Amino acid sequence: MPSPPWVSIDTSAIPGTKARLTLLQQGDAYSIQVGDAELMTNLDRRSEQALATIACERLRDRPAPRVLIGGLGMGFTLRAALAALGPEARIVVAELIPAVVTWARGPLAHLFAGSLDDPRVTIVEEDVNRLIQSGPEQFDAILLDVDNGPSGMTRRENDRLYDAWGLKRAHYALRKGGILGVWSGKPDRRFKARLRLHGYGVDEVRVHAKEGNGGPRHVLWMATRPEAPLTFAAP
Structure with a gap:
């Protein structure tokens, strides 16, 4: 029997671009796409979970860690962070596109499993770059799952998170020994x-997208904030 067709549930503009973000459904499968390119699906979630699990394990000895997550997505990083952190932790999720938050409370609510209502969680509809720049030594970890990583797909402005000055801004926002x-x-x-x-002290981890070591292998970088301030000239 042929698979049912993908059905478009909703679409939204991406701020600062002409592209549009689309939420699609095929049975129990959901996909968020930009044009014809898939950004994420609920079938490939292991690496997004690992991003939070690995980072939060390194915060185990901190009494009340504060974590910033860039990109709400389908909630897998958020849920993994909640599972790994204790009751005193606080998680701020920055999501640029309001429709993604609407989907999380609507057609994707079963994937979020109430995580948006956890008292440890604050959702901010804002560019994560602005939150990173909002004050020094605010976060014990900054987790970025934005625009497919350093080689972005959707917004040229997202490159600011990963360039030399983006690393300096992350250093500014992280507490000593914090994790990017x-x-x-x-x-x-x-x-x-x-x-x-x-x-930065850097560990690179390769993680299969699917459970049971299936699907593509994604890349995670766990970068520890250096103690000395970053000093380098602007390009």
Whole structure:
């Protein structure tokens, strides 16, 4: 029997671009796409979960960790962070596109399983870059699952998160020994080298997208904030 067709549930403009974000459904499968390119699906979620699990394990000895998640997506990073952190933790999720938050409370609510109403969670409809710049040493971890990683697909402005000045801003926002966790759809040797160049201690982890080691292998970088301030000239 042929598979049922994908059905468009909703679509939304992406701020600052001419592209549109679309939520699609095929039976129990959901997909968020930009044009014909798939950004995420609920069938491939293991790496998004690992982004939070690995980072939050490194915060185990901190009494009340504060975590910033860039990108709400389908909630897998958020739910994994909640599972890994204790009752004193606080999680701020920055989501640029209001429709994504609407979908999380509507057609995708079963995937979020009440996580948006957890008292540890605050959802902010804002560019994560603005939150990173809002004050020094605010977060114990910053987890970025934005625009497919350093090689973006949707907004040129997202490159600011991953360039040299983006790393400096992350250093500014992280507490000592804090973790900058970055998800990417593919390896990026230049970005990894950039992290090291600016003093971050870097672990690179490859994680299969599907349970049981299936699907593509995504890349996670766990970068520890250097103790000394980053000092380098603007390009």
